Amino acid sequence: MTGEPRRLVALVDGSAFYCACERIFRPELRGQPVVVLSNNDGCVISRSIEAKRLGVEMGAPYFQIRDLLAERGVSVFSSNYALYHDMSSRIEQVLETFSGAVERYSIDEAFLGLQADPWAPDEPQRLSATARAIRQRVWDVTRVPVRVSIAETKTLAKAASELARRLPEQSACLWRHPHRDRWLSSLRVRDVWGVGPRWARRLEADGAGTAAELAALADDHIRRRYNVVLLRTALELRGISCLPLGEAPPPRQSLVRSRMFGTPLADAAPIGRAIAMHAAAAAARLRQDGLAAEAIEAFVTTGNRPPRWRGRAATVLPTATSDTLALVRTARQLVAPALRGARPGTRFKKAGVILTGIVPVGQRQADLFRRPTAEQPALMAALDAATRRFGRGAVVVAAQGTPDDLRDIHAGGGQTAWGMRRAHLSPRYTTVWDEIPEARL
Amino acid sequence: MTTTAPLPLAASDPPVRLPYYHNLCDAGFPSPASDYVESTLSLDELIGASRPETYFVRATGRSQVRAGVWPGDLLIIDAACPPRDGDLVVAFVDGGHTVKRFCRVGRKVWLAPDPLPEEAHAYAEIHDAEDLVICGVVTFTLRSHRPSRRDR
Numbered sequence: 001m002t003g004e005p006r007r008l009v010a011l012v013d014g015s016a017f018y019c020a021c022e023r024i025f026r027p028e029l030r031g032q033p034v035v036v037l038s039n040n041d042g043c044v045i046s047r048s049i050e051a052k053r054l055g056v057e058m059g060a061p062y063f064q065i066r067d068l069l070a071e072r073g074v075s076v077f078s079s080n081y082a083l084y085h086d087m088s089s090r091i092e093q094v095l096e097t098f099s100g101a102v103e104r105y106s107i108d109e110a111f112l113g114l115q116a117d118p119w120a121p122d123e124p125q126r127l128s129a130t131a132r133a134i135r136q137r138v139w140d141v142t143r144v145p146v147r148v149s150i151a152e153t154k155t156l157a158k159a160a161s162e163l164a165r166r167l168p169e170q171s172a173c174l175w176r177h178p179h180r181d182r183w184l185s186s187l188r189v190r191d192v193w194g195v196g197p198r199w200a201r202r203l204e205a206d207g208a209g210t211a212a213e214l215a216a217l218a219d220d221h222i223r224r225r226y227n228v229v230l231l232r233t234a235l236e237l238r239g240i241s242c243l244p245l246g247e248a249p250p251p252r253q254s255l256v257r258s259r260m261f262g263t264p265l266a267d268a269a270p271i272g273r274a275i276a277m278h279a280a281a282a283a284a285r286l287r288q289d290g291l292a293a294e295a296i297e298a299f300v301t302t303g304n305r306p307p308r309w310r311g312r313a314a315t316v317l318p319t320a321t322s323d324t325l326a327l328v329r330t331a332r333q334l335v336a337p338a339l340r341g342a343r344p345g346t347r348f349k350k351a352g353v354i355l356t357g358i359v360p361v362g363q364r365q366a367d368l369f370r371r372p373t374a375e376q377p378a379l380m381a382a383l384d385a386a387t388r389r390f391g392r393g394a395v396v397v398a399a400q401g402t403p404d405d406l407r408d409i410h411a412g413g414g415q416t417a418w419g420m421r422r423a424h425l426s427p428r429y430t431t432v433w434d435e436i437p438e439a440r441l
Numbered sequence: 442m443t444t445t446a447p448l449p450l451a452a453s454d455p456p457v458r459l460p461y462y463h464n465l466c467d468a469g470f471p472s473p474a475s476d477y478v479e480s481t482l483s484l485d486e487l488i489g490a491s492r493p494e495t496y497f498v499r500a501t502g503r504s505q506v507r508a509g510v511w512p513g514d515l516l517i518i519d520a521a522c523p524p525r526d527g528d529l530v531v532a533f534v535d536g537g538h539t540v541k542r543f544c545r546v547g548r549k550v551w552l553a554p555d556p557l558p559e560e561a562h563a564y565a566e567i568h569d570a571e572d573l574v575i576c577g578v579v580t581f582t583l584r585s586h587r588p589s590r591r592d593r
Contacts, residue, residue, distance in 0.1 A: 027533045027574045090493035140521040141494040143576075430496065439531045439538035440502035441510055 005115040008127070008175055009245070010150045011157035012095060012134060015165070017108030018046035020144045021087050022077045025429045025437050027143075033074040037062050040260055041078055041423055078422035086430045087142055094141050098134055103245045111154055113245045116175065124176045131164075131171035151175055154243045155236035158193035159184065159211055184237070187211040194233045199226065211237055255293065257282045258352020260303075266347045271300060272335040276399035278353045279324075279331035286322035286355070287384060294320040294357025296327060298334035300342075303349035313337035320359050323375040324383060327355075328397045388431075488581045494521035496577060498531055500540060510540060514584045518577035533574035540579065 014020055018036040023029045033050035037043065044060045054072050056065065062076075069076055088107045095102045101113030114130070116123045131148040138146045149160035151174035160174035163183055174180055190200035192211050206225070208214045214230075215237035222231045232242040257278035265271055275298050286292060297314035313334040321327065331353055342348075386395045427435035489495045500514040508529050510516070516531065524530050526545040531538055532552055541552035550573060 025538075027576070028536055093493040137521070143520065433497075436497045436499055437538055438499045438501045439516065439540050441500055441512060441540050 004118075006118045006152070006175070007241070008114045008116050008150055008152055009154050009157045009241075010099070010112040010114050010131065010134070010148055011154070011161050012091070012110045012112065012138070013147045013149070013161050014091070014108035014144055015147060016046050016048050017088075017144070018077075018079065018084055019048040019051075021084050022075070022080070022426055024087065024143045025426075026075075029075055033072065034077065035069065035074055036077045036079055037424065038079060045079065076424045078425040080426050080428065082428040082431045083426065087144060090142050091138055091144065091146070094138050095134070097137075098130070101245050111157070111245055114150065124173055127173040127175065128171070131173055132169055135169075135171050145170065147171060149174065152239040153236040153241045155193050155233055156239065159187055159191075159237070162187065162191060181212065184212040184215065185210050189214050192233065192237070194229070199230060202226075255282050255285060255355040255358060256352060257285075257354075258299070258350055260350045261348070264302075264347035264349050266345055268335060268339055271339070271348060271351050272332060273400055274351045275300075275331050275335055275353060276328045276397060278351070279327045280397055280400060282353055282355050283322050283324040283327045284384065284387065286358070287380060290361050291358050292320035292322045292361050293317070293327070293355035294359065295355070296330055296334070297354040297356070298331050298338045298351070299354065300338055300348045300351045302346060309342055309346055311338040311340070311342055313340075314354075316357075318373045320357065320361075321373040321375055322361070323373065323377075323380055324397060325379070326373045326375060327353075328399055332399055488517045488583075489519070490517075494519055494577075496520055498538065498576075500582075508540070508542065510579075510582055511584060513588060514582045516540070516579050517581040517583065519580045520577035522578045522580070524575055524578050529579040531576045531579060533576060538576060543575070543578075 016034075019034040022034055022036060031050065032048075033054055033056070034048040035044050035051050035056055036046040038045045041062050043062055044056060044058055044065070047056050047058060051074055054074065056069070056074065068074075084107055088104070092102060092104055092110060095110055095112055099112040099114055103111045105111055112134075114127070116127060120126070127150050131150055134148045135146055138144060147161050147164040148171040149157050149164045150172070151157040151160045156174055160172045163174065164170050164172040174183070177183070187210060188200075189195055189203045189209055189211060190197060192214065195203070195214070202225075203209065203214060206217075208217055214234050217234060219231060219234075222234055235242050259274070259278070261274065279296065279298075282293075295314060295316045297312055299310065299312040301310040315330060315334060317326070317330060383395055427437070429435060429437050485491060496518045498516045498518055500510050500516055501512050510529070518531055524543040524545075526543065528543045530541055530543045530552075532541050532543075533539075534541070534552065539554075541554060544551050544553050552573070
């Protein structure tokens with residue numbers, strides 16, 4: 001007798017992914033404490049387990065812990081997104097050999113659709129072997145360690161990932177696992193995916209402090225005292241899938257690109273170039289994700305010190321677009337209005353763009369009564385191809401300033417007035433010819 | 442006497458795709474499909490440039506290795522391929538990446554700087570397979586015979 005195959009979900013999760021990427025071409029750092037800093041070398045956004053054990057907190061401002069890190073011999077890196085994105089897409093390619101349904105959830109997490117034969121007695125063992133094989137293959141191809149957890153739903157797979165974290169093989173199959181109930185009873189509700197700290201406190205007060213207890217709450221009770229989102233989480237914990245693959249997080253509603261200037265600026269020209277650069281970066285990001293934006297805002301601020309001043313100007317695009325030229329052109333037109341009203345000589349600290357009304361390209365609505373945004377898809381494809389081939393900043397819109405300006409910023413020197421501080425940037429080992437690793441003969 | 446000027450080779454961009462005809466030397470009745478282009482030659486495909494396990498590494502240092510690798514050569518590396526005895530590999534030794542010959546006899550594994558078997562033992566650096574960091578097997582090398590700035 002054969003039944004319907006059981007649909008399962010595997011979660012592949014890179015632990016301290018940015019740190020792991022920094023170790024790929026620096027194997028001497030394996031087992032050593034590593035941290036990666038946010039843009040502008042602001043704060044810790046990734047820490048290896050060794051750094052965690054030394055007491056380095058996530059989000060800790062770099063300037064506060066710089067001495068401590070040096071003293072403890074922690075290797076510090078500026079964020080090298082070119083490298084992280086490339087490694088992430090290599091991992092995705094590996095995962096696609098294991099499943100036809102791969103959903104990249106974030107740069108270091110992906111869900112895979114798997115199937116199990118519910119009638120085969122050794123299916124759980126087979127799936128555990130698959131989980132180990134995925135982990136091994138990702139390591140072989142990228143030298144990035146990942147955890148792999150398999151369960152009936154995304155929420156359970158997330159929970160199983162916590163289980164996998166504690167196991168030497170760093171992988172687990174929760175489906176039909178003999179200790180499944182015991183594990184879910186020991187998982188605190190605050191560690192369940194989708195349960196925020198506020199609800200966690202309320203659930204604990206409500207006598208549902210563990211994942212198992214949340215799953216056991218009555219539907220009506222959850223709907224009355226909480227909401228339908230938490231009900232969905234409870235159902236998922238019971239093994240009923242409410243977040244099918246490809247359907248998980250709705251596309252981001254907004255996309256923000258902004259950055260502090262190296263030194264405060266009063267002059268409109270460099271501010272305009274910075275805003276153009278942010279608009280171009282945001283446009284590239286939209287195209288990468290198959291999205292388009294309906295509105296764009298440009299803003300400048302003086303930061304937190306008085307006299308505080310924040311200027312902004314926004315406009316709705318004729319139709320949703322991800323076209324670099326259209327977005328840069330529009331952003332440039334917003335610079336003067338955004339600066340209007342500021343006292344002459346005001347020194348700004350930061351500028352950026354916010355794109356809103358973000359929709360998948362297929363879903364955008366044309367407005368019958370307005371001319372659509374002028375787009376040049378072929379040019380954009382060429383621009384993206386050139387960027388992939390020659391690196392970021394190889395081809396830029398003239399409004400951003402010269403490619404040399406951009407190269408200087410990316411080199412981390414921060415020579416341009418609005419450049420970013422990236423004093424600890426590693427080479428773009430896999431995406432720029434001049435930065436590939438070298439091997440002595 | 443007539444001289445034939447060499448055909449000018451136009452710089453082409455995008456790169457030329459060379460048609461690959463499969464059926465050229467068939468004797469007998471010509472296949473009706475012989476006019477079809479079967480595929481095109483792609484260097485990317487040959488070296489697996491877009492496979493996730495493929496990495497590029499630049500060779501530097503000594504004048505020449507007897508394996509035929511020169512400084513400035515572009516090494517195409519397969520990170521996932523398990524090295525076999527005699528493979529050229531990129532390994533991480535003494536804090537840097539180096540090109541070495543991978544040797545295995547039984548369970549004994551070592552790296553030789555050069556592929557000369559009679560000398561290999563003199564240079565042998567015997568390692569437990571465990572603590573040997575092999576970054577990948579060199580599958581191809583690419584050398585420009587008209588070095589530009591980039592190729593040094």
